[in-house]
Amino acid sequence: MRTQVAIIGAGPAGLLLAHLLRRAGVEAVVIERRDREYVEGRVRAGVLEQVTVDLMNTLGLGERMRAEGLVHTGTNIASDGDLFRIDMSELTGGSTVMVYGQQEVMKDLFDAAEPRGVRIIFDAEDVALHDIDGSKPYVTWRKDGAEHRLDCDFIAGCDGYHGVSRATIPADVLKTFERVYPFGWLGVLADVPPCDHELIYSNHERGFALASMRSPTRSRYYIQCGLDERIEDWSDERFWDELCLRLGPEAGARVTRGASFEKSIAPLRSFVSEPMRHGRLFLAGDxxxxxxxxxxxxxxxxxxxxxxxxxxxxxxxxxxxxxGLDGYSARALARVWKAERFSWWFTSLTHRFPDRDGFDRKMQVAELAYMRGSRAAQVTLAENYVGLPLV
Known part of the structure; x- marks a missing residue:
């Protein structure tokens, strides 16, 4: 079997790239080690920048997103229960974000794949990349007890943090940069209306909390927790009590409680691998x-x-x-590091760190107070939140 571009991984990066290449008339085959149900069912991000919204529309995949997604013109920040709003649209000249879950994005990408001739091979075991330094790379895998090979010109590694693509690059070539945070997020999904029509990021003395949503009837809530916490110790009642306390009396009073149908704990980390190209292998996404x-x-x-x-x-x-191929890694990393900076800064501003003292806490409170009264500070947050332009 042969194609021009072999894409490893059928997550957002892999399928978005496959649709882009198909639209341009470039041949591609996507190889995924899991099945569609697993990939589509992963609970992940829910806020899309304008760049991502524009991409879905450009690909002709935005109809359901436009009908069901929630456009947000601002976001809210709480400091020990005291709320203030950042008007992102006004501060950035009209930019907004769209609340539309990754699961929904994946459904749109998968539904359109077969009708458009985007080929996806699911349940591929023991995927391996070969000759990425040469002129004739290829990919091998096993499926249904048989060995398969795909020859190609280039390989796009879109298979996530634990995938085979980055691991194929020689260790003496890669430089990695990492910050592991000493806490995680305990998140729940519940079919209850959200407590606000926009997100609320809360910095509280007991830890961070986030009020989010997936639709007008489905809420996504998070609280900061220790890495040693167990889901079994968090009943719904205990979660709702802690969430309302951290959101503060104004927002907490608007929380509608209900049975959660998904509950998970995710650790937090910042990680970057450089370069994003080696030979004929290009990395993208996680x-x-x-x-x-x-x-x-x-x-x-x-x-x-x-x-x-x-x-x-x-x-x-x-x-x-x-x-473009020669400049891809440097161009992509320039935007990656800006997003890493914002995510690191926003995490540092809104979370409680167990190794920090009273002075650090006072600095958080002072910065939040400065942001509340400074248009310049709000512009900085807003333009990063809605997404920096591609350059």
Whole structure:
């Protein structure tokens, strides 16, 4: 079997790239080690930057997003229960974000794949990349007891942090940068109306909390927790009590309680791997970088990566130029590090760190107070939150 581009991983990065290449007339095959139900069912991000919204619309996949997604023109920050609003649209000249869950994005991408001729191979075991340094790379895997091989010109590694793609790059080539945070997020999904029509990020003396949503009838809530916490110790009642306390009396009074149908604990980390290209292998999305969920940059960074990579591959095949491919890693990393900075800063501002003292807490309170009264500080937050432009 042969194709022009082998895409490893059928998550957001892989499928967005596959649709982009198909639209440009570039051949691609997606290889995924799990099945569609697993990939589509993963509970992940819910806030889309304008760049991602525009990409879905450009691909002709935005109809359901436009009908069901929730456009947010602002966001809210609470400091020990005292709320103030950041008017992102007014501060950025009209930019907004869209609340539309990653599960919904994946459903749209999968539903359109077969009708458009986007080929996806599911349940591929023991995926391996070969000759990425040479001129004839290929991918092997096992499926249904048989060995398979896909020859290609380039490989796009879109298989996430634990995937095979980054691990294939020689260790002496890669440079990795990481910050592991000493806490996690305990999150619940519940079919109850959200407590506010926009998100609320709360910095409380007992820890961070986030009030979010997936729809007008489905809420997504998070609280900061220790890495040694167990889900079994968190009954719904205990979670709702802690959430309302951290959100403060104004927002907490608006919380509608109900039975959760999904509950999980996720650790937080910042991670970047450089370069994002080695030979004929290109990394995109979580295969190259991880951001803490504060600020919702993960899916959006994957989208900006594949826009750049899609442009570079299209330029190579349609114009015979390698300039985009040669510049991909530096161009993508320039945006990645800006998003990493924002996610790190916003996490540091809104969470309680167990190793920090009273002085650090006073600095958080002072910065939040400054932000409340400073338009310049609000502009900085807003323009990063809605997403920096591609360059």
């Amino acid at each position: 295969a190259a970088h991880i951001v803490p969920p504060t600020g919702a940059k993960g899916l959006n960074l994957a989208a900006s990566d594949v826009i750049m990579l899609g442009e570079a591959l299209t330029e190579h095949y349609l114009e015979g130029s390698n300039a």
